[in-house]
Amino acid sequence: MSRTAADQRPRAVRARFRAGESAPTAGLAPGHTQANLISVPADWAYDMLLFCQRNPKPCPVLDVTDAGDWSTQLAPGADLRTDLPGYRVWEHGALVAEPDEVTGHWRGDLVTFLLGCSFTFEAALIAAGVPVRHIELGRNVPMYDTDRPCRPAGRLHGRTVVSMRPVPPERLSAAIRETALFPSFHGSPVHCGDPAALGIADLDRPDFGDPVDVRPDEIPVFWACGVTPQAAVMASRPPFAITHAPGRMLITDARDEHYRVL
Amino acid sequence: MSRTAADQRPRAVRARFRAGESAPTAGLAPGHTQANLISVPADWAYDMLLFCQRNPKPCPVLDVTDAGDWSTQLAPGADLRTDLPGYRVWEHGALVAEPDEVTGHWRGDLVTFLLGCSFTFEAALIAAGVPVRHIELGRNVPMYDTDRPCRPAGRLHGRTVVSMRPVPPERLSAAIRETALFPSFHGSPVHCGDPAALGIADLDRPDFGDPVDVRPDEIPVFWACGVTPQAAVMASRPPFAITHAPGRMLITDARDEHYRVL
Structure with a gap:
């Protein structure tokens, strides 16, 4: 497949992933912010948000969804269940699936955390x-x-x-x-x-x-590294979690420069 | 009272406030991090932590206590109920008291947020x-x-x-x-x-x-400004909250330089 400049727009890259393409996202859509994803049941959301606050270097929070919501203001139009190029599904700390999309695994009580990525x-x-x-x-x-x-x-x-x-x-x-x-x-x-x-x-x-x-x-x-929450899931064994697959991030519409402090 | 260099150690300044002295804290204990305080019932803690995450410029979180705990690792030995030079007590968004200490107002379900201060x-x-x-x-x-x-x-x-x-x-x-x-x-x-x-x-x-x-x-x-959560308390009317009095902060043992990104 030929790659034009337009292919590197965040929305276009997400559309390819939604259609089933899979690849590590390093270097894609340059200048646009990439994010780690971790979804946990709502009754674990406070622990996860506090874990991120207490460990800001591995877990810098860019956005948190309301329970059940699969959209984010960082990527209008994106579907967090399908638009990443790889997911991991966890039960009681064990990896149970590595699907291309998680529509069938989704639950109405999931709160999704999007974390900054190197x-x-x-x-x-x-x-x-x-x-x-x-x-x-x-x-x-x-x-x-x-x-x-x-x-x-x-x-x-x-x-x-x-x-x-x-x-x-x-x-x-x-x-x-x-x-x-x-x-x-x-x-x-x-x-x-x-x-x-x-x-x-x-x-x-x-x-x-x-x-x-x-x-x-x-x-x-x-x-x-934003894989740290996955390590916490493995160690702490919440009943259910969904994460991105390592190196396969959400590509957002946000501009990196927006986050530069100076 | 004479002021020696030792008086400006964070622990000594907190001890004066604990003994009843009250003053704005700007310029005190130079080089040591000061913090805004807001305590809310545990069932409001997730909303408050998410409010801080979504509004990081007014609400940069430095520490969050466990429910009922009045200590912080930012100031070992400090009592968050007595060691600030002024508090405000809120019920349903209304200011009901401005005491020098809040031991009598404390509740076992309070989660305390310490936020960075200008x-x-x-x-x-x-x-x-x-x-x-x-x-x-x-x-x-x-x-x-x-x-x-x-x-x-x-x-x-x-x-x-x-x-x-x-x-x-x-x-x-x-x-x-x-x-x-x-x-x-x-x-x-x-x-x-x-x-x-x-x-x-x-x-x-x-x-x-x-x-x-x-x-x-x-x-x-x-x-x-870290008074922003107080404005949110006034606007949103949680049943109960305790905050510092504006300008009268917790003086911690943490060093400002620890928080400098470069």
């Missing part, structure tokens, strides 16, 4: 001369479980998940500066350097996404 | 050469109701309240830059210039706090 700051990184390896390679970003506990909230607890991008030392300042100005997209890195400091044993074996090569002169840089 | 960025403003008139005059900051509606959340709705500081034009860039880097303390201004654009009729008649003079060459600069 894919959004990658355009700013590239513009600042920071290479983004997984985009260069056409892969999903590598993501890792860590040993860093989140601050619990009610029944929700779990450990922080991070994404990793290798950065040349001379671009490290730019990488930190550019991402710090987007606290809604995880903000500045949580760690730079030795992965063992986060309890990560092997960069070549990510827990989610694809591995990328780290060159000898490069520093692995770790940002908090 | 007093916190004033040290950064002064360090950047931006004069802060109300501190120079030893007054409370002037605060105003506006005609700008907040995004509602459940049963909570209301209009944005702002604080105002007059800024010389040559320091306006610094004032915007310094505050933008503190999104947890209301971030960048919501408006600079003509107060009528916010529906403010007369700068000399603030709705809360004290008036300050605006010199002919100065620009009135408006930041979202």
Whole structure:
């Protein structure tokens, strides 16, 4: 299929996903904000919102729907049940399905949280001369479980998940500066350097996404990741939840620049 | 009473307030984060947390207690019922008391929200050469109701309240830059210039706090204010609420610099 410029409009990209296409969303619809999705039953919504407030780096909240609503003001016309390129369905903390759409799984009591995503700051990184390896390679970003506990909230607890991008030392300042100005997209890195400091044993074996090569002169840089609530679902076992599939985000109509603090 | 450097430690300042002293807290315990307080019954806590998420400039959440708890990890040893220099008690949206402490008003179902405060960025403003008139005059900051509606959340709705500081034009860039880097303390201004654009009729008649003079060459600069949840309480009439008295904040042990994004 040919790709014209028009294909990269958020609405057009969502329409392709709604029609059944599936792909990691890194690099798609550049300049437009991407979001992690997690839907939980209404009686878990306060715990989830508090978990996000208490863990703002992995869980920066961009929008919260009313119970049962599958629309968001971040993407008018979008259907949150069909317009992402991949979902995960969870029961009591266990992954029970990875469908392309979740219309049949939907419940009237689901409250949906849309959380900022590091894919959004990658355009700013590239513009600042920071290479983004997984985009260069056409892969999903590598993501890792860590040993860093989140601050619990009610029944929700779990450990922080991070994404990793290798950065040349001379671009490290730019990488930190550019991402710090987007606290809604995880903000500045949580760690730079030795992965063992986060309890990560092997960069070549990510827990989610694809591995990328780290060159000898490069520093692995770790940002908090919106997969963290999925890790909390696995650890805390709410009776039901729906999430996006890692790396397969909601593409919104919001502009990244709207979230830049300066 | 003589004032030594030790008197400005957060714990010492809170102890004076606990003993009955009352004063606006602007300029006290410099470098330490101050917080707005609002306590609502647990069955209103989700609406309040969502209201804060949907209105992050007036309502940046720093901490949320468990129901009935009067402690916060932001100020170990503090008693949220006694350690502020002034409270307001609300029933069905009406102000029913303005006591020095609220031990007798406390309820086991109260969830307390601590929100960032613009007093916190004033040290950064002064360090950047931006004069802060109300501190120079030893007054409370002037605060105003506006005609700008907040995004509602459940049963909570209301209009944005702002604080105002007059800024010389040559320091306006610094004032915007310094505050933008503190999104947890209301971030960048919501408006600079003509107060009528916010529906403010007369700068000399603030709705809360004290008036300050605006010199002919100065620009009135408006930041979202943590009194906004009090305006939401007045408009939305929850059966019960406790707030700080405007300008009389919780002084925490947290360091302002912890919240600076860059």
